[in-house]
Amino acid sequence: MSARKPDTLGGRAAIVGIGATEFSKDSGRSELKLAVEAVQAALDDAGLAPADVDGLVTFTMDTSPEITVAQACGIGDLTFFSRVHYGGGAACATVQQAALAVATGVAEVVVCYRAFNERSGRRFGSGVEHREPSAEGAALGWSLPFGLLTPASWVAMAAQRYLYAYGLKPEVFGHVAVTDRRHAATNPAAYFHGKPITLAEHAASRWIVEPLRLLDCCQETDGGQAIVVTSVERARDLPRPPAVITAAAQGAGRGQEQMTSFYRDDLTGLPEMGVVAGQLWRASGLTPADIDVAILYDHFTPFVLMQLEEFGFCGRGEAAGFVAGDALPLNTHGGQLGEAYLHGMNGIAEAVRQIRGSSVNQVPGAARALVTAGTGVPTSGLLLGADGCHARVSAVSGRRGAPSLVI
Amino acid sequence: MTRDDLDVDPDELYGRLKAYEGRTAASGGTGRDPVNEPMIRHWCEAMGDTNPAYPAVAPPTMLQAWTMGGLAGHPGGSARSEAYDELLALLDDVGCTSVVATDCEQEYPRPLRPGDRVTFDAVIESVSPRKTTRLGTGYFVTTRMNVRAGDGELVGTHRFRILKYAPARPKNAPKPEPAPKPGLTADPARRPRPVINRDNAGFWEGVARHQLLIQRCLDCATPRFPWLPGCGACGSLRWEAFEASGTGTVFSYVVMHHPPFPAFDPPYAVALIELAEGVRMVSGITGVPYDKVRIGMPVELEFLRVDEELELPVFRGAEA
Structure with missing residues (x-):
């Protein structure tokens, strides 16, 4: 419950399966394998299959990422993943996170896990010593010895395949850079305030990792950004016009890795953002045509194009032309390429300003905004709306069977 | 595995360590601040000690606090002796590079009160024979500090014991790679190792x-x-x-230009290979200049000796 009022979480979710490995002083196997075995044992106990799972929660201290546990368990798309900090203090909170997700329909089956070699591996108080590399380190380890070393290079691998699949040249990425920098040029808070670029300047900028040029890559920034959330009822008593959270979603795809999802699908899209898009549209009842402004995560330009396609703003392979046509106000703060690279949090702030009507590049009458989070990784997205204008789902929920926002 | 293989003759080493017994560990130390009520109050709050005797007197177990230099150390340098530094360096040299404080014993001849100014010196009281604990193998080193106040009145003794040890490896963990040849470890141009x-x-x-x-x-x-x-x-x-059969095609590739990568020589290509068996892996491309690599190019497995420790599977391209 909140610090002041009783909550409504009780009685809405239940624990249906428990499972564990044997408990020993020396498991003889990796922490990842222990996690996978425990998750599978709990699913067996619950009478559920890996394919039923759409949420995973663990401790920040755990070395086995949710996506890697999913990958090794045969679990597909995830719509909810979360971690809780502070060691053992996280235990019951993992179940609280799961219950929040289940109670709101964000996920249907969530598995909470913690697995470690606490006795035979690293021990508290033992100082610095040799430690077996984690699953996360191992995932990246398949690329580093060959010289694939940077975020730009991991994005470039998919970007090259995208260009090949649709018969495009690297210059098409320039449309995103030019759009972002045009908006940054009129934003006094932007690093590149007053510095627009042209397509020719993009095409003339030096290679970072082919097919990405300097102007395809976002800047690096020092800064901070914070966001306050409360109930819509309370929001109405506060000084600013509320930006109502119309829908919020997380997504991870089958075979998901962190920046190195090279081993799945055709490498021309962002399946995890497809998972986010499907939830946002289903939950809100909105369509791309309803969106007044989009703030799409832009650490590298190619993934902006793929996001437009995952959300259905245009067809596959058509996004560069779509951006060039300027049909959708995009990254009106200048994006991370132009304003600042704050891991997407500054993009949420811009969407709020658009809903408030206070952006320096205000879209007249903007009432619905789409914001996305980092691409190439398990990700998330938001639909924000002006008060009273946030969703259509309550009118259609019966027909679609989607969860109603009106509880 | 329990490690009892410090690379030295244990008797000879122990003789050298014993020679430090009785030597000075610290001398002429003075407390950075006089005993004072604010520090006493902070300490009591942190420890949850509500004894009403404080802060009129200092809690006895604060003894060591009055001898500490703070994060910046003692102004004018530490009171630690050269002999003690030598002893620790000798233990470092034989592989006992880790340290853990094991216990301390204190005696309080009289309470310290706000306004007291402390001075202290310490002696290396004993060095134990070689011991093996769960943490590893090493030596217990005990120092005894005398804390004085005013005109030299003894107000406390502080006997402090550490274990300087070579850490044991966790059982069944993969053995670390063999010690690299001299010159290799410090070479920034080494490729990242496989994980x-x-x-x-x-x-x-x-x-x-x-x-x-x-x-x-x-x-x-x-x-x-x-x-x-x-x-x-x-x-x-x-x-x-x-x-795997070792045959495949280039599914995608990149050409690395920037930033400079010490172990590599940009520009160079890195490819995502689709093997005949249907799985993909990231790898290097040989036999084809970086600007001639193309998607769909057939490739064949070979092994590249990178340095004395590292061999990698790479793929030789066949230029169209």
Whole structure:
């Protein structure tokens, strides 16, 4: 419950399966394998299959990422993943996170896990010593010895395949850079305030990792950004016009890795953002045509194009032309390429300003905004709306069977 | 494995360590601040000690606090002696590089009160014979500090024991790579090493035998790369490794230009290879200039000796 009022979480979710490995002083196997075995044992106990799972929660201290546990368990798309900090203090909170997700329909089956070699591996108080590399380190380890070393290079691998699949040249990425920098040029808070670029300047900028040029890559920034959330009822008593959270979603795809999802699908899209898009549209009842402004995560330009396609703003392979046509106000703060690279949090702030009507590049009458989070990784997205204008789902929920926002 | 293999003659070493007994560990130390009420109050709050006797007198167990230099150290330098530094350096040199404080004993001849100014000196009281604990093998070193106030009145003694040790490796953890040849460790131009753990060690054992090993699920037969303990298709934990044919095509590639990578020589290409068996892996391309690599290019496995420790599976391209 909140610090002041009783909550409504009780009685809405239940624990249906428990499972564990044997408990020993020396498991003889990796922490990842222990996690996978425990998750599978709990699913067996619950009478559920890996394919039923759409949420995973663990401790920040755990070395086995949710996506890697999913990958090794045969679990597909995830719509909810979360971690809780502070060691053992996280235990019951993992179940609280799961219950929040289940109670709101964000996920249907969530598995909470913690697995470690606490006795035979690293021990508290033992100082610095040799430690077996984690699953996360191992995932990246398949690329580093060959010289694939940077975020730009991991994005470039998919970007090259995208260009090949649709018969495009690297210059098409320039449309995103030019759009972002045009908006940054009129934003006094932007690093590149007053510095627009042209397509020719993009095409003339030096290679970072082919097919990405300097102007395809976002800047690096020092800064901070914070966001306050409360109930819509309370929001109405506060000084600013509320930006109502119309829908919020997380997504991870089958075979998901962190920046190195090279081993799945055709490498021309962002399946995890497809998972986010499907939830946002289903939950809100909105369509791309309803969106007044989009703030799409832009650490590298190619993934902006793929996001437009995952959300259905245009067809596959058509996004560069779509951006060039300027049909959708995009990254009106200048994006991370132009304003600042704050891991997407500054993009949420811009969407709020658009809903408030206070952006320096205000879209007249903007009432619905789409914001996305980092691409190439398990990700998330938001639909924000002006008060009273946030969703259509309550009118259609019966027909679609989607969860109603009106509880 | 328990380590009892410090690379020295134990008797000879112990003789050298014993010689430090009785020597000065610290001398002429003065407390950075006089005993004072604010520090007493902070200490009591942190410890949750509500004894009403404080802060009129200092809690006895604050004894060591009055001798500490704070984060910046003692102004004008530490009171620690050269002999004590030498003893610790000698232990470092034989591999006892880790340290843990094990226990302390204190005596309080009289209470300290606000306004007291402390001075202190310490002696190396004893060095134990070689001991093996769960943490590792090493030596217990005990120092005894005398804390004085005013005109030299003894107000406390502080006997402090540490274990200087060579850390034991966790049982069954993979053995660290053999010590690299001199010159290699410090070389910034070394390529990043493969990240090897119990879930993927089999792959790198295969590379050492010049075999490219892929996993295959024993339940649904789906081939699997990268190596993981379970099947992404069906979740089965039963698998076997089999040798790939070594033929494939370039599925995608990049050309690395910037930033400068010390171990590499940009521009160079890195490719995502689709093997004939249907799985993909990131690898290097040989036999083709970086600007001639293309998607769809057929490639053939070979093994590249990178340095004395590292061998990698790479792919030779056939230029169209």
